[in-house]
Amino acid sequence: MRILLVEDSSRLRDAVAKGLRESGYAVDATGDGNDGLWMAQENSYDVLLLDIMLPGMDGLTILEKIRDGGKQTPVLFLTAKDTIADRVKGLRRGADDYLIKPFALEELLARIDALCRRSYQQSSPKVSIDDLEIDTSAKTASRGGRRLDLTAREYALLEYLMMRQGAVVSRTEIEEHIYDELVSPMSNVVDSAICNLRRKIATSESSSPLIHTRRGQGYVLEVKKK
C-alpha cells in the first residue's frame, strides 16, 4: 500500500514515514502543501495523510482540489486542531478520518489499515484464497496454517494482490502501490519481488500456485481450476 504524507514538521514527518515504511507501506512525504497536491494528483495512493496547517496550501484546500479532480483516495487528517468544529469541517470537506496530534503510531496504523480495507471493499482484516490467508491488522500471512516469513515489502505485495484477487494487476500498478518515489520505474524490482513471493508462499510441493503471470498484462492471484 502506498501512502502520501504531507506534514510540515520535519521531525514528525520523518518519524511517521519511518514507522509506516517499517510497517510495510510505501511512503512519499513532503512538508509543503503545493507539493503535496501535485503528488496526490500525479500518483496513485491508497491513503493520503494530510496536516491542515501547511505552508503553501492548507490541507483542507488540498483535499478539496483532490476531490474536485475526481480522486476518491481515502484521506486522513493529522492535525493539532482539536475542536469539534475543526473535525466537523474536515470530515464535511471529504476527509475519511481525523486524528489529533499527538497520536499513537499503533492507532495511526490501525486507521490506515481500516482505510485501505475500505477502499478495497474488505470489512474483515482476514483475507484468504485457497489455503493462503493474510491478517491485515497483524500484518501476517499463513498458508495451510503455517506462518509465512515475509519481509514488509513482500507482505505489502501479497496484501495488494490478495485485495485484488482474481483481477490482473499490472507492474505499473504494483509499482505505484507498493513502491515509493525513490524506486526507479525502470528496474525489475517488481519481477524480483513476485518471484520471491511465489517461492515463499509455496510452502510445500503440493501447494498449488496462486500467483500467475499474464503475458503483457501483469499478474493475477487466483486458484486455477484443474
Added chain:
Amino acid sequence: MTSIRKRLVIWLLIGLSIMWVAAGAGVYYSVQRGELARLDARLAKLDNTIRLVTNILPRHMLSDDIKPPPKASNRGESPPRDQRSQREERALRDDSRSRALADRLENLSRENGCQFQIWKPDGTTILKSPNLDEKNLKKPVNLKPGSPSFFDMSGKDGKQMRAMAIMFRPKGFGFPRLRGNDPAGRRPGAPPPQNVPVRRPGGQPLQDTPRFHHLAAIVTTDAGPMHQTMANLLLGITGIGILAALGSVTLIQLALKSGLKPLDKLGSKVALIDASSLDGRFSNENIPRELTPICNHLNELMERLEESFEREKRFSSDLAHELRTPIAELRMMSEVALRWPDQNNSDQAKETLEIAEQMQGIIESLLTLGRYENGQTEIQPEQVDISNLGRSCWKPFAARAAEKEIRVNLDIPETQTLETDPKLLRLIFTNLFSNASEYTPTGGVIDITGAGEMNDIILSVSNTVSDIDPESIHHLFERFWRQDNARSDNNHSGLGLCLARTCSRALSLDLQACLDQENRIVFNLKRTNEEKSSSSSSGNIA
C-alpha cells in the same frame, strides 16, 4: 453578613415605632390636657360660687376691724328698745344667713362633689365644705392674690383630686374706700394711692373703712373619672400601638418582599451565569429605575469577562496547539525508535533535545510574560548605553542575516543612554532583532536606528517583508500569532513580539508597529509621558 432587607426592616420598625409612640403620646397628652382644662374650668366655676358664698358670711369673720355683735346673754343691762330691735334684726339676719350658708354649702358639696376650705391669713379656717367632716385640707402657701394655681392632690380617702388654690378678697369688700369726698380727688372705686394710709396715724383705722382679709381658699374636685378616662385611653393607645406594630411588621415585610423582588430576580439571574453563558446580557426592560445602573454595570462586567474568557480560551487553545506538535514529534520518534531501533541514536537524541528546547522556550516565554504582566518582577533601573546594548543584542543574529544576504544598517548614536532596566530592554531588543532577521526575505534590508532629535523614539527597527497583510499589523503583538499559520518554523513560537511589548509596558515604554510607505514593517520603541515624567530630571537621552 449585612442584609438590606434586615436593615430596612429594623430602620422602618424603629421609625414607625417612634412615630406611633409620638402619635400615641400626642393623643394622650392632648386628651389629658383637655380633661384637665375641663376640670380646671369646673374648679374656677366652683371658685366663683364659693366666693359668692363668702358674701353671705358674717362681716366680722372677714375683717378684724369689725367686732362681732355682742351676745344678749353677756349683757348686764338691756339695751334701749331701738338698739334691741336692731340686734334682733341682725340676729335674725345672721340666722337666716347661717341657714342659707349651710344650705348653699351642702348643695355645693353634694351637687358638685367638691371639697373646699377657706382660711384667714392667720390660718384660721373660716369655712370648709361639710363633706370634709373633721379633716382639713392643706393650706396652700405662696399664693398671690388673683392668681389661681391648679394641682393634683390626694383626697381624704386616697382619691385623686384636682385642686385649685386662690387668694381673694370677698366680693364687694375690696380696697377700703374713704367715705365722703376723696381729698385726693380720686374717682369712686379707683385704687388708693400708695401713700394714702389706710389707718390713721396712731394705728386707728380710718372712719368706716374696715380692712378685709385676703382669704386663701382651696377647692378640689374628684379627678378619678378623668384618671379613669386617661387610663382607658392609655390602654386603647397601647393596644392600637401593638396592633399597629404587628401590622407594620407585616406590611414592611410585604412591601420589602415586593420591592426587593426585582433585586432577587436579578440575583437569581446572576447566580446562573457561568463560563458558558457569558455571551448573555441583562435586559433593562421591566427593571426598576434604581436597578438600571446595576444592570448596565453588570452588562459591562459581562462584556469584559467575555472578552477575557475569549482571550484565555484562545490562549489555551493556542498553547495546546503549540505544544501538540512537539509532543507528537517526541511521541512518534520514541515509538518508532522503540519498535524499530537503529544505530543512528545520536541524531534522534539531537532532535529530542531540540524539541525539548523548543518546548522549554515556549514555557519560559509564557512564564516571563506572566511575571511581567502581573508586575511580579522588580524593575531595577540603571543608566543603559543604548548603542552598546543594541550592538550586543544584534550579534547573535548577524550570522543569520549574512546567510540570507540581508543588508543591515545599524545607526544608534554613541551618546544615547536611558535610565531603565537593562535586562528587560535586552529582552525587547533581542525579540525585535530576532523577528527582523527571521522574517526579512533573502537580500532584504534591516534598519536599526536610535533616538531621533524631534521625537520620543528610543529605537526603531524596520525591515523589508515579502508578503504581509496590512491587517496582520493589528495581530502582531498577540500571543502565538504568526503570519504563517502552518507554524512549520520550529524556532519561533509566536511569543517574541508579545513578550517585547509586555516588557516595554513594564518599563513604561511604548512599542508600536506599522507599515511605511515602502511597505516595510517598522517597530518603534518610544518613551511615554509616564516614563518621561519619571526621568525628566535626569535628562536620560543624551
